[in-house]
Amino acid sequence: MGQKLTLKNGAEVEVVPTSSELDACTGCGLEVHVPKAAPGQEYELPQPGELSLCLGCGTISIFQEDLKLRPATDAELEDILKRKGPRDQTGAAAFVQLERRRG
Numbered sequence: 001m002g003q004k005l006t007l008k009n010g011a012e013v014e015v016v017p018t019s020s021e022l023d024a025c026t027g028c029g030l031e032v033h034v035p036k037a038a039p040g041q042e043y044e045l046p047q048p049g050e051l052s053l054c055l056g057c058g059t060i061s062i063f064q065e066d067l068k069l070r071p072a073t074d075a076e077l078e079d080i081l082k083r084k085g086p087r088d089q090t091g092a093a094a095f096v097q098l099e100r101r102r103g
């Protein structure tokens, strides 16, 4: 049993009382959960364009308009690495992902 939420961009998503299972990791299929809000508070849903760093495999995915995940492009990964730096957890994940793609 879910509840419909309308996002700022007009997209509708369904959330469940304790967490919102938006989509699965593009790398390992682990479900993405959004932390539950305290009673009376808004759910903190990700915004389209935000990145998701999988806790299972470290894959970086990007939330689309409908909050489904898509793999980050090479350009996006390079941008993340540039902004965050290799010592940041997200930057390091971007670095690993780029290296993997380049073989």
Ligand SMILES: [Zn+2]
Residues within 6 Å of the ligand: 025, 026, 027, 028, 029, 030, 054, 055, 056, 057, 058, 059
């Ligand atoms: Zn994963």
